[in-house]
Amino acid sequence: MASSTSWQTANGATAPSDTSSFTITAPPETDIWRRSDTDDVFTAPTLYRTLPSTTFKSLTVTIFAPWKTQYDQGGLILAFPSPSSTETETKGMKWIKAGIEYFSNACVLGVVGTDRYSDWSISPMKQEFHQKAKFKVVREGETVWVYAKQEGTEELQAVREVKWAFMEGRLEGSVWVGVYAAKPKKDEGIGGEEQEGQKGIEVTFSDLELELEE
Numbered sequence: 001m002a003s004s005t006s007w008q009t010a011n012g013a014t015a016p017s018d019t020s021s022f023t024i025t026a027p028p029e030t031d032i033w034r035r036s037d038t039d040d041v042f043t044a045p046t047l048y049r050t051l052p053s054t055t056f057k058s059l060t061v062t063i064f065a066p067w068k069t070q071y072d073q074g075g076l077i078l079a080f081p082s083p084s085s086t087e088t089e090t091k092g093m094k095w096i097k098a099g100i101e102y103f104s105n106a107c108v109l110g111v112v113g114t115d116r117y118s119d120w121s122i123s124p125m126k127q128e129f130h131q132k133a134k135f136k137v138v139r140e141g142e143t144v145w146v147y148a149k150q151e152g153t154e155e156l157q158a159v160r161e162v163k164w165a166f167m168e169g170r171l172e173g174s175v176w177v178g179v180y181a182a183k184p185k186k187d188e189g190i191g192g193e194e195q196e197g198q199k200g201i202e203v204t205f206s207d208l209e210l211e212l213e214e
Helices: none
Strands: 008-010 022-027 032-036 039-044 045-052 054-063 072-082 095-101 106-115 116-124 132-140 144-151 157-162 174-182 201-212
Touching: 022 045, 022 174, 032 106, 032 116, 045 072, 054 072, 054 174, 072 132, 072 201, 095 132, 095 144, 095 157, 095 174, 106 144, 106 157, 116 157, 174 201
Parallel strands: none
Antiparallel strands: 008 045, 022 201, 032 039, 045 174, 054 132, 054 201, 072 095, 072 174, 095 106, 106 116, 132 144, 144 157
16 A cells, blocks of 8 residues: 555545645545454445654644534544555555543543454543544554643643554555544433434544654
8 A cells, every 4th residue: 555645535524725724524324443354344435644653753632522412523534545445445444543532421531452352441631622633643653642631721641551552564554544433322412313314523623743753
């Protein structure tokens, strides 16, 4: 897979003219999740760059949205294509995503690591500042550290370490680095019925910063 010095898009995302502030709108029934070998979903609108893994150092962004429906989400993503895959092929990728997710009527800080299947860890958010947070993913050798800072707090805090991220030869390959938005479920109206005219969830990203090794 070739590296790219410009931002690319997948699954309907639009490339922004300015990465200091932009939006991605995710239609209903979009997600990045692997429940099994036959339930491997990578349909979320995504903005990314393809880099040699050894050049990636960190990626930082602030995320905001009017989260309202179960599993509405947006955040950072690192994805590791198979060396034999095409430029845009996502089947069987290993990946890490970190962001805000709406779960059980509250926003949480969520991190998903997907090797063979997806796992999910969550941290609570203070509800007075529940719509906005800053995330940073940092490569330290073969390991990735995920940091987060909720609006209203002072410093980034470590929320997860992913030891396997760049193991098994992935430092010799390429990595997608970027941001995504997803809306796995449709909006529900009164009584839990699905609403007509679904518009999706619009997620705002600001201060996107990609740092490369010198």
